[in-house]
Amino acid sequence: MNIAGKAVPHESARGHVTGSALYTDDLAARFPGILHAWPVLAPHAHALVTRLDAAPALAEPAVCTVLTAADVPGEGDCGPNRHDEPLFPSEVMFHSQPVAWVLAETLETARCAAECVRVEYEPLPPILSIEQAIAAKSFHVGPVHLNRGDVSVIESSPLQFSGELAIGGQEHFYLETMAAIAWLDESGGIALESSTQHPSEVQEIVARVLGLPRHQVTVECLRMGGAFGGKEVQSNYYAALAALGAWKTRRPVRVRLPRALDMILTGKRHPFLARYSAGFALDGRLQGVRITLYSDGGWSLDLSEPVLWRALFHVDNTYLLPAAELTGYVCRTHKTSQTAFRGFGGPQGMVTIEEILDQAARRLSVPAEVIRERNFYREGDTTHYGQPVKDAGRIAVIWNQLKQSSKFESRRAEIARFNATHEHRKRGIAITPVKFGISFTATFFNQGGALVLIYRDGSVQVNHGGTEMGQGLHTKIGQVAAETLGLPLEAVRIMPTRTDKVPNTSATAASSSADLNGAAVLDACAQLKSRLAHVAAHQFGCGAASVRFENGRVFAAGEETRGLPFREVCDAAYRQRVGLFAQGYYRTPEIEFDYQTGRGRPFYYFAYGAAVSEVETDRFTGEYRLLRTDILQDAGDPLSPTVDRGQVEGGFLQGAGWLTIEELLWDPQGRLATAGASTYKLPSWSEVPEEFHVSFLENAAEPGAIFGGKAVGEPPLMLAISVREAIRDAVSAFGPGGVVTFASPATPERVFFAIRRAASEREAVAADAGAEHR
């Protein structure tokens, strides 16, 4: 292979560094007379809207209109599944929920006028935490169950314990906030630019709101400035508002959230509460677990149900659960509607089992890595939902390779020496594994489409159903097309994602977009190649099967140097009336899952990996530094090594942020207290491991995936669990070596008090020992 598997720069790198790569809101200046939108925000987390009077705002100069429920020609709801997200709510369901939107000639005017809209409310009591929701039995979903074996084994196990872990959410903080521009097209339909991972769903929702058939709605996404799941469904609302505004005013409308509004209004990674009990044999083998996961779904259902299921599917991580009783609930609270976020519930499930294993290790006074290893899946094992663990042997292979390359054992000893000589600073190290299931758990989403166009000069346009959000999908697709057609990358242009090129697409999500759309593009390119091969074979006088496409030229069998330029073959094909465009299609085979029985094969394959992290903590402040991280990731045979490495490094740091410094806090009224970059801290330079080694498992081709490359978007995020566990290891060094618990994220404050608890346990132990001596 020439191009697939080669390290190439991001397809838009030049546009990125010159500033010429365009994002949705960059286009606003191209629409003369565009209107700007600002919401009227409700000052309650839960309330009835008893009166709404827009007249004072409309009286302001340069205000064009105020959008309210009366303006909706179709159905005023943008909830993707349950239709539970009214565009203009009569009952406010989270703090600052918009009740109307002002459109004006300038953003400043719209913002000021929004304050003039008179709204009266009747406040209602809000539910603002998982605990409150449990007490009030306020659930969107649940209980759902996933069971295996007989968990009464827990009660007969020699080591039994139970506990609770609160896991915080996470703000996506895509650098590009929500944005949409809508205008009327020349035939009276509506056209949109939308920053969305799911243009087809934006199309669906806009059509629903405007009461139009979908062919009247065209959505384009140029690229996104990051999304991470946050724009999988939550872009719909902003696009729908822009479309409604354009429909009503007959003028272009821009909806773009400033950062603070984006944080206040959009959903986040689900906070979770895990309650568990576990039984272990004295050799550290897990006998059984009972785990109940409560996720904070916020006010509407959104994607919370599949997020919960993915959490339940990933509670095993890489470990055999001989007996498991898993229960899940999605809590309904008066908060933003939590949504997809890289990992999609998987991380919360995996953090839970790692917590349980670490506790078992410390109770048994065995290193945590020993307990982890002892519980690994082996070849032939099946998961707790009955799926064979394909390539289970890789777990131990990766583990052993990484332990060796990271010098894990000798560093453990070095750390012990460091800790013995440092009273106020302690280091910790941890190795944690990852197994992540690849496929949408909603089986029907697992399809991809493409439309490939070849022009007579041999240049190629590729359209496919996936969107580019920085993950390098377009780069990979370009490699697939160029590889298949034997062209240099420059000959292939990846077009912006449009609903009028490929219909009924799936969201670009679940780490699957290269698998699905890449295979569809491959399908289309292979058809075209075959047609062109026949044309060339006719000219060469050889069989079509032996025609070779390489470096922009087409060769007869056995021919090394002569050959026709690709463009000449294309031109000849045109003249022979051979079609130079093709649609491609792919659906993932062999997957199915029965939610009634909790049995099936929801995932096409698993992506594996492991990470070792070492930290140093400071007793005086609770602060910590990430000294070194080593990662070994199974990305199959990486399709695009630069892109794939970027996904691993970026995913890891994003996960580290989630588990350490990224803390979402709400005030007692339900208002988000961390609604900006100055109060919500994502990782910066100071969080990058001082030493950072990333490598890929070799000779790991995945036969079912495109060119043998595995999905790599989400799995690396969970490698960051090694950071949380390393912090725990360091905290433990301040104490007598017992169980160490703290909620997630492990903020310096939580670490500070965990160290205090550990240190006071050590003093108590020392005092007891002293007393015995006397």
Next chain:
Amino acid sequence: MTSPGASLQFLLNGNLVSVERTSLQATLLDFLRERALTGAKEGCAEGECGACTVVLVGPDGDCSSAYRAVNSCLMFLPAAAGHEIYTVESLAAGGRLAPAQAAMAAAGGSQCGYCTPGFVMSLFAEQYRRGRSGGCDPHALASNLCRCTGYRPIRDAALSLGPAPEGAFKDRLSRPAPLLEPVSYANGEARFSRPASIRDCVAILSADPGARLLAGGTDLAVESNLRGRRWSHLVSLEGIAELREFAETAGCVRIGSALSLNEIAERWRDAPEAFREWLPLFASPALRNRATLGGNFATASPIGDGAPLFAALDANLQVAGPGGRRSVPLAAFFTSYRRTALEPGQLITGIEIPKPLPQHARFYKVAKRRMDDISTVAAGLALDWNSAGRIVRARFVFGGVAPVPLRVQAAEEAVIGERWNESAVSRVQSILARTLKPISDHRGSSEYRLALAQSLIEKFWWERREVAA
């Protein structure tokens, strides 16, 4: 002063542009994007993410200049008057990527690309920094957030860059930065003034009680962008030469109130260790290119990082106003939450630090994120001993524990004449427990803040216990 003009000019990517009508709070970023220079992005509108970074040509000594990366979201458009500004669009003139651009692209330094133009501009400015050798310092990019890459490839890009290439961008730096002429601009009721002298400034303030002083704007623009604060008249201090002086004599160090923090660092060559550890913890490089000490004190945030350090150094503020000039001890400058001893018509002109500086001074800052975060608790701690090892001067000043930056004099007095040992530490800690009443908020609980203040005293002792013995 002359009657207000109706337009403002500045140099943008080498071309003179004229702004006829602008509101005071429009930002340079807004202006750029309306003119389809959309390389600079708005990621946060509060100077935290750096996606809007552009460079200004600023003075570097008397006759040469430097590229200063700044957040265009925090620069009110009128304040751009007279400046020379370059955006990412100017770098690849003629279609050839600048080295900073080529390095970022080659290293895989962009994924979604939204933050990339900002990184490129910070890297560009760093590559042209005078006296730099070897690869570029990745810390120069600490103003820029990336949510995709994990920074490793960006670090590699920075480290791979050699000397700045010959050419127009390099030649430009051998000439002085633009002289910032006085400005008097009006658009309807809105006014923007940039006086040339303290006297003119005081006169403007006296004539218009609604006038608001503008230094680096790194706080004021956040008030405008995020909280919608509006003013009828902004008075920029950028054109007053006297406020930009730095002088060190045998008796004191005098820092002009309108020098940027980075300019202070460049000029204060033998600054104490505490200042050196304070500087990188104070905001980020791009903010330090605009933020001033005068602004940091005048804005009077209880979690501003300037006060704990400079109060521990016994700094005095020099203040000018209609009634003449006076000096105020920094520790007494903060009267209540966000209130200061400044009276109407007054401005801070300088900060004076008496010599000798303390024998031992440290600055500590604890935050959720180690760099570019706002303090949960900050501490400026200083001690002097006599030849017998007894403490003769102590300064314990904290941010984040009270509505104002707080000097805890009772704790200071309790250690005078003592040795600096564990019992002195615990005496200070118990006084802190009695005197500090910190609040709980999203940066930390009251309990944590108090514990931190106490713990930092212990850390201060621990890290210096050999000397104290």
